[in-house]
Amino acid sequence: MAYVIDHELLEKLEQKVGKEEAKKIAQTIELIYKELDKKSEVLAHQKKLELKDELTKELATKADLILVKTELEAKIEKEVLKLDKKFTIMFLILAFLIVFINKDAVELLIKLLPFAK
Structure with a gap:
């Protein structure tokens, strides 16, 4: 599992909410980042296609x-x-x-x- 949050932040989170709860929070944050990455890639691809279509019509x-x-x-x-x-x-x-x-x-x-x- 690739950690999005660094080790120090994870340790502080473990101290505040406990090891299991910190692990769940870290996994949730990681899932959120993955979803954002997927959505940003889809959006970038969509914008690229729109730009290509627009340029094809104009040029x-x-x-x-x-x-x-x-x-x-x-x-x-x-x-x-x-x-x-x-x-x-x-x-x-x-x-x-x-x-x-x-x-x-x-x-x-x-x-x-x-x-x-």
């Missing part, structure tokens, strides 16, 4: 971050494709305008093409 998890990352990558890819289409159209319009506005550009293109005479 982003890896899965949340991966989901957001995937969504952002998809949006960026979509915008890049839009820009690519716009630049292609602009380039074709610019090439068309250069050829039709500048007569020398047509001759230059004919000279640059390998199949032209």
Whole structure:
């Protein structure tokens, strides 16, 4: 039996109430301490679980971050494709305008093409 109260206190208690009564009191005190320890462990575990649940609700998890990352990558890819289409159209319009506005550009293109005479 692990004594919660020290030896001196037990001796003083034995002098006041007797050996058997002091032993019963010491055992009762020890039981009270054990029950308090059990209850404090249960309470600490319960508080830990509550805190974990609260933090899980408030903070982003890896899965949340991966989901957001995937969504952002998809949006960026979509915008890049839009820009690519716009630049292609602009380039074709610019090439068309250069050829039709500048007569020398047509001759230059004919000279640059390998199949032209």
